[in-house]
Amino acid sequence: MTIQIYNTLSRQKEPFEPLKPGQVSMYVCGPTVYSKAHVGHAMSAIVFDIIRRYLEYRGYRVHHVMNYTDVDDKIIQRANQEGKDPFQLAETYAQEFDQHLRDLNVLPPMVKPRATQTITQIIQMVQALIEKGYAYPVNGDVYFRVQKFKEYGKLSHRRLEEMQAGARIEVDERKEHPMDFALWKAAKEGEPAWNSPWGKGRPGWHIECSAMNLAHLGEQIDIHGGGNDLIFPHHENEIAQSESLTGKPFAKYWVHNGMLQLSGEKMSKSLGNLVTIEEFLKQHDADVLRLMILNSSYRSPLTFN
Secondary structure: OOOEEEEOOOOEEEEOOOOEOOEEEEEEOOOEOOOOOEHHHHHHHHHHHHHHHHHHHOOOEEEEEEOEEOOOHHHHHHHHHHOOOHHHHHHHHHHHHHHHHHHOOOOOOOEOOEHHHOHHHHHHHHHHHHHOOOEEEEOOEEEEOHHHOOOOOOOOOOOHHHHHHHOOOOOOOOOOOOOOEEEEEEOOOOOOOEOOOOOOEEEOHHHHHHHHHHHHHOOOEEEEEEEHHHHHHHHHHHHHHHHHHHOOOOEEEEEEEOOEEEOOEEOOOOOOOOOEHHHHHHHOOHHHHHHHHHOOOOOOOEEEO
16 A cells, blocks of 8 residues: 655645655754753654654665754853853753653654754855855855745745735845845854854854755655744745755655644743643653654644643
């Protein structure tokens, strides 16, 4: 029996046919490690663990990569609030999440790349996008030209005009278009920074995942996964910069899990309405959460009570 898989890109179920017979490359966006992980993060990890286990049960060899975003605005802000080194802060929470995955009986990904370990590849990728005309430097920052990528919006099924009308965009007259997004950010005092052709700075969030994908899985992959809150702008921007660089379709199947909700709202660190994985495991066995997820469609919102 042929496996059918729902593809966010096409908005329909499609026969699952990997790029290489018998092998599956799967990249899943992992957490930004700036505070304790909550059961919403656990839900995403378990959903893709179930998908991986099923594919392996069906005879596929799955090469599973899950990243850690370990340099980011939120990490820097939290480190400053707590008077800590941002790298140490990120490392503490990354190791804690590794332990949570073991406690939840989630198979470890074959590779768990860090953004800070991929800076050389990120700089090379940004430079190549500039040379191809898809990006432009401005005073130490580098932005991606969204209008240059004609298929921008194909994952979220939005037109550029609609995105601009519905987005809260900080006015930046240096940008050629309001929706242009940062590939590289000029260094600010006291922030982590690396040398680059545009001066000291750090990568933007979206380019990190594209570079880690390229470094560990190549120019094309079978499955790109994550929560459905990442469809726009994160995954939309990943497609734009990756396909502009390579000229090839980036991921064949885009798979997104629904959000875990508490009191009718998405569970998130920023809202503060969350139950940490640590708190959950003090009261329940790990399989309780797995069974709760298995009793619902992975693409639907799941209410935690």
